[in-house]
Amino acid sequence: MVTLTVARLVSGRVSVGRVGAVVGRNVGALRSGASYWLVLVSGFFEPLLYLLSIGVGVGALVGRIPVGDGRVVSYAVFVAPAMLAVSAMNGALSETTFNFFFKMRYAKTFEAILATPVRPIEIALGELSWAMVRSSVYTALFLVVMVVLRLADPVWALAAFPATMLVGLSFGALGMAVSTLLRGWQDFDLMTAAQFSLFLFSGTFSPVADYPGVLAVVVRVTPLYHSVELVRGLASGVPQWGLLGHAGYLVVMAVAGLWFAARRIERVLCA
Amino acid sequence: MSDVQPLVHARGLVKRFGDFVAVDGIDIDVAPGEAFGFLGPNGAGKSSTMRMISCVSMPSAGELRIFGMDPVREGPRIRGRLGVCPQLDNLDPDLTVRENLTTYARYFGLSRAQARARAEELLEFAQLRDRASSRVEPLSGGMKRRLTIARAMVNEPDLVLLDEPTTGLDPQARHLLWERLFRLKQQGVTLVLTTHYMDEAEQLCDRLVVMDGGRIVAEGSPRSLIESYSSPEVVELRFGGQELAGFVAPLDGVGDRVDVLPDRILLYAKDGDAAVSEVHRRELVPSSVLVRRSSLEDVFLHLTGRTLVE
Numbered sequence: 001m002v003t004l005t006v007a008r009l010v011s012g013r014v015s016v017g018r019v020g021a022v023v024g025r026n027v028g029a030l031r032s033g034a035s036y037w038l039v040l041v042s043g044f045f046e047p048l049l050y051l052l053s054i055g056v057g058v059g060a061l062v063g064r065i066p067v068g069d070g071r072v073v074s075y076a077v078f079v080a081p082a083m084l085a086v087s088a089m090n091g092a093l094s095e096t097t098f099n100f101f102f103k104m105r106y107a108k109t110f111e112a113i114l115a116t117p118v119r120p121i122e123i124a125l126g127e128l129s130w131a132m133v134r135s136s137v138y139t140a141l142f143l144v145v146m147v148v149l150r151l152a153d154p155v156w157a158l159a160a161f162p163a164t165m166l167v168g169l170s171f172g173a174l175g176m177a178v179s180t181l182l183r184g185w186q187d188f189d190l191m192t193a194a195q196f197s198l199f200l201f202s203g204t205f206s207p208v209a210d211y212p213g214v215l216a217v218v219v220r221v222t223p224l225y226h227s228v229e230l231v232r233g234l235a236s237g238v239p240q241w242g243l244l245g246h247a248g249y250l251v252v253m254a255v256a257g258l259w260f261a262a263r264r265i266e267r268v269l270c271a
Numbered sequence: 272m273s274d275v276q277p278l279v280h281a282r283g284l285v286k287r288f289g290d291f292v293a294v295d296g297i298d299i300d301v302a303p304g305e306a307f308g309f310l311g312p313n314g315a316g317k318s319s320t321m322r323m324i325s326c327v328s329m330p331s332a333g334e335l336r337i338f339g340m341d342p343v344r345e346g347p348r349i350r351g352r353l354g355v356c357p358q359l360d361n362l363d364p365d366l367t368v369r370e371n372l373t374t375y376a377r378y379f380g381l382s383r384a385q386a387r388a389r390a391e392e393l394l395e396f397a398q399l400r401d402r403a404s405s406r407v408e409p410l411s412g413g414m415k416r417r418l419t420i421a422r423a424m425v426n427e428p429d430l431v432l433l434d435e436p437t438t439g440l441d442p443q444a445r446h447l448l449w450e451r452l453f454r455l456k457q458q459g460v461t462l463v464l465t466t467h468y469m470d471e472a473e474q475l476c477d478r479l480v481v482m483d484g485g486r487i488v489a490e491g492s493p494r495s496l497i498e499s500y501s502s503p504e505v506v507e508l509r510f511g512g513q514e515l516a517g518f519v520a521p522l523d524g525v526g527d528r529v530d531v532l533p534d535r536i537l538l539y540a541k542d543g544d545a546a547v548s549e550v551h552r553r554e555l556v557p558s559s560v561l562v563r564r565s566s567l568e569d570v571f572l573h574l575t576g577r578t579l580v581e
């Protein structure tokens with residue numbers, strides 16, 4: 001069903017070349033903008049600092065944590081995959097929220113693009129691809145750090161990498177969809193707050209099973225929870241069939257977000 | 272018009288925004304090689320029409336064909352042959368002048384090498400070679416406008432749409448742009464443009480329509496419009512601070528027609544000097560007198576009862 005929707009959305013009329021041109025525009029912006037690099041680097045270090053301060057630092061005071069099949073792991077090993085998922089989320093979101101909104105509403109970048117053969121869905125796909133590139137660079141580096149710190153086995157780290165790409169994809173799509181709805185910069189405060197809540201309460205720092213009843217239920221419908229479970233399952237080498245459910249959730253979110261964002265770009269800019 | 276397919280063909284074209292009708296059933300045909308103008312005051316519906324022709328905004332009703340194709344179904348193919356210069360510059364602030372051109376070329380499917388070559392040509396065309404590596408933001412208004420127009424040429428379009436290409440430019444920059452547009456026209460590029468400026472319409476357009484309130488109120492060549500809706504000459508009379516309405520009766524019959532504006536009276540006549548003599552003979556003493564050739568401004572005033580406020 002999902003692949004069918006994707007197929008229809010990306011039916012013959014989508015041009016890979018035009019999507020590539022939208023990605024190329026972002027590569028050009030990266031090349032010419034010095035400040036961009038700063039943002040890029042700082043976005044990577046945030047989850048890493050959390051890993052070191054809380055995972056390793058606070059972890060020294062915390063006991064071992066059970067994962068999946070009855071195994072227990074150190075607190076740092078428990079937190080690291082969560083921070084990996086967070087870095088995938090951050091990488092994708094910083095691209096598809098702030099930058100996307102700026103291009104859509106202020107710089108009129110998309111307006112200019114829409115006067116060319118490029119279509120709204122191709123803009124959305126290009127922006128999303130670019131967000132995934134950024135997110136994947138973050139997670140690849142993060143995985144290297146995890147392996148170096150002996151927080152993950154190299155083979156399982158490799159297995160976790162595609163999962164982090166999926167996390168980037170789905171959060172990128174969600175971010176774009178939300179950005180098309182934002183009215184102005186003031187709404188970014190709301191979004192930052194939402195993002196921080198997800199960061200704190202998605203089974204990141206303690207198992208969701210230990211959360212009080214209602215919170216545990218709420219958390220289970222939010223996207224970072226599924227991302228953390230998926231990434232943790234692979235990174236800590238405890239794959240289960242249940243991971244497919246988490247992956248399915250993320251695929252649906254990616255497709256829905258992409259479709260919605262393309263629709264909104266058309267609505268807003270092609271009036 | 273019947274033997275050559277028009278590049279733009281519209282019948283009963285309508286654009287609505289909610290209940291508001293911005294374009295109210297217009298008919299247009301633009302022939303290949305023509306320079307076609309939309310003239311009209313603020314809010315006339317010029318930009319709304321241009322956005323429909325550029326296949327970005329979809330018509331609410333009526334028929335529209337560009338290159339004989341339907342914008343709803345063949346948008347990307349049509350846009351691939353169009354060059355669009357929007358009313359407000361939307362250059363990419365994250366890119367340099369040159370990258371603005373190369374990046375835009377890529378949206379049209381040009382290869383990297385083609386894009387680079389085309390960018391060099393257009394930098395020359397826009398006289399921006401020495402600013403090629405600069406960001407867009409520090410450029411002057413005239414430079415930005417030139418770059419936007421150059422960007423519209425990146426795909427070697429068959430039809431170029433220019434929405435107020437010279438608004439906000441100083442006379443020198445405006446003349447430079449006119450010269451560039453004139454060159455395009457000579458190369459056989461079809462131009463559709465909107466403007467508030469009468470002299471611009473007279474300079475550039477072979478044919479134009481005057482729009483007001485979403486409708487076309489007149490159509491023809493600048494000359495023919497002036498001939499049908501005005502007189503060859505116009506006398507502008509000012510009477511210091513006096514109440515102008517009181518002069519209408521004394522001036523009756525001096526020219527073909529009299530228009531009272533807030534600050535002056537316009538007298539339409541075949542022979543301006545003769546009209547001035549007649550004014551003096553009637554012992555009226557204007558504080559200033561100006562005889563000039565009639566222009567599209569007068570046509571517009573006659574058609575809509577309003578001056579074009581720039």
Ligand SMILES: Nc1ncnc2c1ncn2[C@@H]1O[C@H](COP(=O)(O)OP(=O)(O)OP(=O)(O)O)[C@@H](O)[C@H]1O
Nearest residue numbers: 271288293311312313314315316317318319320358
């Ligand atoms: N996206 C929109 N939503 C609602 N109303 C719109 C929209 N775009 C234009 N309008 C309205 O349609 C009318 C025509 O606008 P348009 O921009 O076509 O005029 P114009 O002739 O280009 O004017 P100007 O000379 O000021 O550029 C205006 O009253 C404007 O407010």
Ligand SMILES: [Mg+2]
Nearest residue numbers: 317318319358
């Ligand atoms: Mg306009």
